[in-house]
Amino acid sequence: xxxxxxxxxxxxxxxxxxxxxxxxxxxxxxxxxxxxxxxxxxxxxxxxxxxxxxxxxxxxxxxxxxxxxxxxxxxxxxxxxxxxxxxxxxxxxxxxxxxxxxxxxxxxxxxxxxxxxxxxxxxxxxxxxxxxxxxxxxxxxxxxxxxxxxxxxxxxxxxxxxxxxxxxxxxxxxxxxxxxxxxxxxxxxxxxxxxxxxxxxxxxxxxxxxxxxxxxxxxxxxxxxxxxxxxxxxxxxxxxxxxxxxxxxxxxxx
Numbered sequence: 001x002x003x004x005x006x007x008x009x010x011x012x013x014x015x016x017x018x019x020x021x022x023x024x025x026x027x028x029x030x031x032x033x034x035x036x037x038x039x040x041x042x043x044x045x046x047x048x049x050x051x052x053x054x055x056x057x058x059x060x061x062x063x064x065x066x067x068x069x070x071x072x073x074x075x076x077x078x079x080x081x082x083x084x085x086x087x088x089x090x091x092x093x094x095x096x097x098x099x100x101x102x103x104x105x106x107x108x109x110x111x112x113x114x115x116x117x118x119x120x121x122x123x124x125x126x127x128x129x130x131x132x133x134x135x136x137x138x139x140x141x142x143x144x145x146x147x148x149x150x151x152x153x154x155x156x157x158x159x160x161x162x163x164x165x166x167x168x169x170x171x172x173x174x175x176x177x178x179x180x181x182x183x184x185x186x187x188x189x190x191x192x193x194x195x196x197x198x199x200x201x202x203x204x205x206x207x208x209x210x211x212x213x214x215x216x217x218x219x220x221x222x223x224x225x226x227x228x229x230x231x232x233x234x235x236x237x238x239x240x241x242x243x244x245x246x247x248x249x250x251x252x253x254x
Contacts, residue, residue, distance in 0.1 A: 038062055040071075040154050040166045042182035049186050052083070052142030055152075057182065060134040063158055067128035070157030071121045071137060074167075079150040080115040082107035084141035091127040092137075095120045107143065128159060144186055153181040 038060045047053030061068045075081070082105045086094040099117035106112070121137055129135045144150070153167035168177035 039180060040156060040164075040182050042152055042184045044184060047142075047144055047184065047186055049146045049148075050143050053140070053144065054087075055139045055141075055184065057137045057139075057152075057154070058134060059129060059137065059156060061129040061131055062164065063160070063162075064131050066158040066160040066162065067123070067130050068135070068156055069123040069128040069159045070155075072155040072157070073119045073121075073137075073139075074153045074155075075115070075117050075119070076151070076153070077101060077115075077117075078147075079145065079152065080105060080117075081141040082112045082115065082143065084116040084119075084139060086119060087138035087140065089121065089135070089137060091124050092121045093124070095122070148186055150184045150186065151181045152184070 040060075041058050042055055043058070044053050044055050047055065057071070057073065059068060059071055075084075077099075080101060084096075086096070088094070096116050097118035097120070098114045100114050101112070104111040104113045105115065119139060123129075151169060153165075156164040156166065158164075164179065166179050167181050168179045170176060170180050170183055
């Protein structure tokens with residue numbers, strides 16, 4: 001009577017265990033990459049150095065169980081705007097906090113000694129951004145400083161009391177940090193006489209729902225390819241061991 005259990009030779013058993021460990025590690029790396037791609041980003045279609053424009057903050061909810069109920073956007077002194085307004089969001093209340101400037105700004109012949117340093121959005125009771133959803137928050141103002149990029153450290157607040165602090169600086173030539181601050185790239189007009197409002201800007205973070213998906217897919221492609229190649233290599237190795245084992249059994253039998 002044949003036993004229903006299958007006993008693998010030791011080399012094959014070890015290879016199977018190694019294969020499981022490698023596949024688990026690769027799968028975990030893919031999950032981490034997908035999670036890291038879903039962060040708060042900022043973009044603008046008309047913001048240029050020295051001009052006015054609209055900033056759009058895109059906020060995806062990363063939690064599987066809690067809603068995003070608050071967003072705190074910090075505007076550092078280096079990104080200070082003489083004029084700043086908030087676009088109302090249904091179901092949310094915006095609060096502006098001002099701070100004094102060490103060096104006043106000049107705007108239309110007037111000196112501005114204070115500016116909006118923090119913009120905080122709070123969801124009404126029972127509201128917020130539910131799991132699997134996102135929300136956009138818009139600011140309008142200017143003039144923007146004469147620089148290429150502006151960072152806006154942002155804190156995302158959840159209904160369970162937890163926070164996601166998107167405040168880490170991004171450094172050129174280095175990998176993106178785990179919790180990068182939203183960065184806006186300002187693009188100057190390309191030709192003389194071209195209106196500043198016609199120039200476009202792009203965010204270093206994902207700036208649209210389609211862009212978020214494309215960004216996540218682009219990050220996952222290398223991991224997916226590595227996983228596929230690893231599976232092929234492991235299958236080939238297992239096949240080689242099996243063939244060698246069978247050949248060895250035939251030799252012993254003969």
